[in-house]
Amino acid sequence: MGRYQYTAENDDYEADLERIRISRKRRKARKRRAKRMAQLGRLSVRIVFLVIAGWICLNLLRSNAVTAHADGNESETTSLIAKVEQQLFGFIEKETLVEKIPAPVSRTEEEVLEVLSAKAKTDAQYAYIIEHASEYPSAMLAALANNPEMLDFVSGYLEQTSVSSNASLTKKEKKETYPLLIQWDSRWGYIPYGSSNIGISGCGPTCLSMVIYALTRDASTTPAQVAAYAESAGYYIEGTGTAWALMTEGAAYFGITGTEMSLDKDLMKKRLDQGHPIICAMRPGDFTAAGHFIMIYGYEKDGFLINDPNCISRSRQVWDYDTLSSQIKDLWYFSK
Template sequence: MAAQDSRIDTILQSPGSYPQALLEMLARDISLLEFALGFPEKQGNVYADSIGSAQKGQFPLLLQWDERWGYGPYGDSFLAISGCAPTALAMVAAGLTGDAGVTPYTIAQYAEQNGYYVPGQGTSWALMTEGCRQFGVQGEELALSEGAVMGALENGEPVICSMRPGDFTTKGHFIVLVGTEDGKIRVHDPNSIQRSSQLWSWAALEPQIKGLWAFHAL
């Protein structure tokens, strides 16, 4: 990393000022550098109560490590580190309701205060079928089949997936399938601009998916 950007030295000189999980994320993706550099001073703070803009039918790519909310606490960590599920649901809510006031931190707070965050494990799957109603959307569990997923996407229903270790994560992660293009699937990964910029085949995604839910507006 140091060869790519000399500012890495700031972090290397005081690694104890940064969560180990954040350092590991940075090692995998240099895009987090600006966020990581600000962590010692900004941790615990949230700087926005809106995602900026939202329009029905358009699902914005939101990142859990966005400086507007990524420093905010979530469970025993921070939104940037463990907030993939709230961030995924915020993308879905924005595109289905047009409400820009539902941020990843808004959902993270609700999840933590209402039992949808499990200490030591992360976000409960129940957020996708129960807690989501608080934000004007309903999730329905889908069968793990190409037909079910493609059918939902072609019907304008985004699909949130809980992922196994693989292309998207080393432990566990949530991503959003937002549409199709040329027979492949457009993915919004709340932890990666790069992975969100490419199209994915069902064959590549299917073995990595643990659970999935299609969403519609209430």
């Protein structure tokens, strides 16, 4: 028999097919919601357990504080209580609530589609992206295959009708000393940057934007504004990305000084102690499969604190010097 032809007689058949398709779609959506609720339930139980355990530990410490006060060790006990609180709630924020993202991998276009197609079997957003894969830049699909945090940004790419460079920082970001700004944030991620856009290629301007705000508190210098200047001033190099000169020559345009520095653990800590944030150009590794910029804003006992403009998860981790230093190609510290 030939291809099925639509006629008035088979109108009910077509309607039945449509109802079946909708019914299947709804069942899949209910399964996804049930799975998410189950995951949230397990997460909630874990958080409650940690809070209860921490509360018990804190109360035991506080009950011993009276004795410690009599023995002259009050400050030591208070310090211990503060450390326990920091460890407890820091663990909940950094380890429990933030999914860790694997290191990026270089893939062929076929391999990228395989990764996304596998996820499309259980996720409607990935399914939509696969259905319209030919309409997306290949670099954007490759970025999503490496970083699931970008899902909303990528799925919204075809629907965005206009971009504006007038986006501003949120009240929460303005209150932070070193706010984490993400290059693929929809406020500026879709804005063109060279032959790409800020979401895919704007790590350099986004890092510099974070540094500028930290030092000057000028909220107008968003990633969109820095990227616009970088492109107009010739700091965007086609096929490469942002030129390193943006970190020195370009920084001066915004009223700050960027100075190249040696890759030295003690020197990095010294500059950070002096209030000088650091931007690093990274080689392939934990942060990138090609080239990337990250910002370092502090350190603690276990390593350095970073803002990775491409990944929230990696920004919530503490990075030891040996891991970072093996991937840093160059670095600059900044002052006002």
